[in-house]
Amino acid sequence: MDLKYKNVASVYDLVYESRTDDVRFYLDQAVEAAPRRLAEFGCGTGRVTLGLAELLPETRIVAVDMDADEVEVLKDAVRARGIDTVETRCELIQSFEGEGIDLAIAPFRVFQHVVEPTEFEACLRRIAQSLRPGGRFVFDLFNPSIPMLSTTGVIASQTFVDGEGHRIERVVTVNDRDHFRQTQLIEEDYTVTTPEGETYDLHWHYRTRYYFLGEVVPLVERAGFEIVRIDSDYRGTPFGEGEYPGDLVFHLVRK
Known part of the structure; x- marks a missing residue:
């Protein structure tokens, strides 16, 4: 039997090819920051990663995800495109080893998969420690719909x-x-x-x-971040002014 799609990871890009607003947002964030070193946590199959590598050919990118199948899909795409600026890692965020990162991102609600707040805070601390002082971190969650x-x-x-x-x-x-x-x-x-x-x-x-805004704010602050702003969508609408339920888009700076 033809098994082009051998696992869910191999179907992922087809399922989400129409979801582009967040991709454009993260690419814009990276272009604005012009980082020498960038870390993407929860890279998946490379929905954002590959665009980053194309737009920022001088930037060294570390792409991290805990799902081995998705990382393999990204590795294949990196090899097929001849990209030599992307390092892929299959590991937990808490285990990430790196420092001096200029910009970190965690697209598409990565932390919804972290079911314990203590674990969420540990992830945030590790990311903060990997950033240079003043380095930026941008991530999103869905705003829970009551x-x-x-x-x-x-x-x-x-x-x-x-x-x-x-x-x-x-x-x-x-x-x-x-x-x-x-x-x-x-x-x-x-x-x-x-x-x-x-x-x-x-x-x-x-x-x-699911995390409510009031739960996340103290976690990011204890982890060593200063909150620059929180938006409700990828267009920069301040939280509370956009359509409900919207998203929680955090713009943070390492203290």
Whole structure:
């Protein structure tokens, strides 16, 4: 059987190719900072990384993610494009070794996958320690939607077709909400149909935590950051003035 999509990581770029607002935002942040050294935490398959390498050919980029499958997809893309400025690492943020970073970013709600606030703070401390004094850190979270927190079940059902005729049906379900710990089980299930009509399934189930603004502010401050501003979207709208629920986009500087 044709197994072009052997795991969820290999489907990722197709699923998220229309999500471009945050990519443009992080690229703009990097161009503005003009860093010599940049660290991207939660790089995934390189949705942002590859654009950074293209726009900033003189910048050394360290791309970090804990998902080995996604890092492999990025490694393949880096090799295919002949990029020699990107170093990929499969590791936890808390284990990251590096210093003198000018700009750090953590796109696409990376910290929603950190289910313990103490672990979140440990990640923030490690990132702060890796930055040079005055270095910048930009990351985003989703702003929790109060109405949605009472719901479970299917939250998305989508169909994608690639250029070779593979049909991918994606169903995303939220289950097992724990309102005390602010966690939820996300189940992403995929059915892939090959051009020849054969089908197979892929699954990615993981637990996430939602954080409210009031929880995150003391974490970043204790970790050694000064908050420059917090936006509610990728267009620079101050938090509280944009559409609800929006996002939490943090602009920080190492103290």
